[in-house]
Amino acid sequence: MATTLLRGGHVMTFDADGHEYRDGCVLVVDDRIQFVGACADLPRRPVDRVLDVTGKLVMPGLVNGHSHLSMIFGRTLGPEKRLLEWLDVQMPLMEAFDEEAMYVAQMLGCLENLKNGNTSLVENLFSTHPDGYMPEDAAFQAISDAGIRGTVARAFEGRHFRPSFMETLDQQARRVTDLAHRWHGAGDDRLRLSIGPLLPWCMTEEMYRETRALADDLDLCLHMHVAESPEFNQLIARHFGREIRQVELLHETGCLGPDVQVAAVSDVSQREIELLAETDTRVLLDPPTRLFWGTGFPALKPFLDAGLTCGLATNGPAANCGQDLFESMKYACATAKTAADDPLALSRHRVLRMATSEGARAIDRDHQAGRLEVGMKADLITVDLRQPHLSPTLDIASALVFSAKGTDVREVMVDGKLLIENREALFIDEGALLRQADVIARRCLRDAGLHRYLHQ
Template sequence: MTTTLFQGGRVLTLDQSDRQYHDGCVLVRDDRIAYVGPRADLPDTPVDHLIDATGKLVMPGLVNGHTHLSMIFGRTLGPEKLLLDWLDQQLPMIGAFDGEAMYVAQMLGCLENLKNGNTSLVENLAAAHPDDTAMEDATFRALRDSGIRGTLARAFEGRNFLPDFMESLEDQARRVTALAERWHGAEDDRLRLSFGPLLPWCMTEEMYRETRALADRLGLCLHMHVAESPEFNRLIAKHLGRDIRQVELLHETGCLGPDVQVVAVSDVSPREVELLAESDTRVLLDPPTRLFWGTGFPAIHPFLDAGLTCGLATNGPAANCGQDLFESMKYACATAKTAKNDPQALGRYRALRMATSEGARAIGRGDQVGCLEAGLKADIITVDLEQAHLAPTLDVTAALVYSAKGTDVRDVMVDGRLLIENRKALFVDESALMRQAEEIARRCIREAGVDVSL
């Protein structure tokens, strides 16, 4: 048995009672939290590793509900393009990946997430199929080796897409089944698999229904982009030959429910919000990317008013050029307030829970992580409060949501394993990884024929 003690800092539990301790402790035994509370009440127990949290905040790790780490080599390429034009530039780079490129991209993305305090993430992977499931296996190896709590949400493209990325329903079923057998629940359930369509016009109604049936058979969640812009709904109507919106299509084909995660949802009608609420579908919001692309102002408050479970996301590092979930919290509050002309449309407490406990529920991890509570998995971060942009910290929640940055994170633990200590990665040589990523990115750009001047 290994024990670690976070001692001497302020503890923010985000549990049901929202308990805080100004001089608190968090004791970890193996991969679980054993004690959370005042230092004065700490049980007398031997400690293998002591982390001095003086001047820091100890809190749950953040939950990044949706990203595309495979696109990390495309960071800074095309940031002023329209969404679909940007995608046309990014996909050829991914199409040039081999297993080494995918592994390095994913490792770099995991490192960035962990250094920003994101202990859980959902990696939505769209990849070519040069060697059956080689790209997915490389991704899972990176999630495993980095130590992060990761779900690979495998994308499906059945038509109207790049030929190397498309597959039949039969191939999807065979590959997803094989991946589930190898990886779903691996590393004591630290790794999971989910899947779903990448873009709605890449699917027929039959593909939606068969994908849903496969998810039911394997007990996997569905994870998909939904109504990211008005163009999405126009293209759906064009390719399906009838006037229907995406959430309505998902309702018709049985692809809504508490095991379904819909991402972005910028262009939805009041009736579609009702359908999401009635089915208890989970919503993942990435407001920085919506504003970055100009694909639609993310109102946010309709989902909150409807009682939906909502999580927050960064989207991919090539989409908003970062993986800072503190930034997503701040943008979520700002956009919700502006959309409703109400400074209380989304408050700091709800935003923080959307990045932790509520976000964990949104991706199906609510029974494992999201708050500091005895018996839960030990996914813990520390935030340095002794900085000019956080002082004075009169309201620690407001400081986290409105002033903090991912670079304020100092220590990161996942599953009881310390992965980042005082901002230094313990699981990888950071400098070597970044050099390797630079070399491979330039190779993939050349092979894809991407014009980096655009």
């Protein structure tokens, strides 16, 4: 039995009552929280290790609801392109991946998430289907080795896409069933699998229904991009030969519900928002990416007014060039306020919950992560408050949302294991990983024929 005591910091629990403790303690026994509260109330008992967190904030680890770690080598490539033009640069690079490249890309992405305080993530993996190895296995292995709480949301492309990425319904069923048996729930449920279509015009209505049936059969969540831009809905109408919008299509094919996570959701009608609310579908918002591509100004407030469960996301490290969920919180508030012409459109307290407790509920992790409570998994971070850009810290919630950065995170714990201490990774040689990633990324660029990006 391993015990760790974090002592002396300001503890924000994000529990239902919003408890905070200025001189607080969190006691971790093995992988769970055994005590959280004022240090004066801590029962006397021996502990294996005491971490002095004086001057720091202790809070739940952040929940990154949607990313594409497999695209990390494409960071900074094509930032001034439209979404679909940008994919024309990214996909040839991904086609050049071998097993080593996939593993290293995923490991680098996990490291970046952890150092930004993201202890849970959803990796929306779309890839080719090479002979000799399964990209999903490389992703799961990296997530397992990094120690982060991760879901691999395997994407499906059935038509109208690059041939190397496409598969049939039978191939999807065989591969997903195999992955579910080997990885779903592994690591004491730290690792999970979910599935869903990548882009709507890559599907037929039968494909939607069969993918939903497969998810139901294996007890998996659905995770998918939805209405990322007005162009999405235009393409959907063209490919399906009738005037229908994406959320309406998902409703028709049975692909909405509390076990469904829809990411991006930038161009939706009021009726579509009502459908999402009626079905209790979970929404994952990534405002920085919408602004990065110029694909739409995310309103956000209509989702909140409808009572939807909303999580936050960074999207992939190639999509907005980072994995900083503090940045996503700030952008979420700024865009919500501007779109609604209302400074109260999205409060600092609500957006913090979207990055923690509500975000965990959005990705079906609310019984494990997002709150500091007795019995919960010990997924937590510390934030150094003793810095010029956070001083004076008169309102901690405001400081976290509007002033803090991922680089302010000092310690990161997942499942009771300290993975980052004083910003140093304890699970990997960070310098060696960065050097390896640089070599592999350049190799993949050359193999993909993207030489023009090598010397930018």
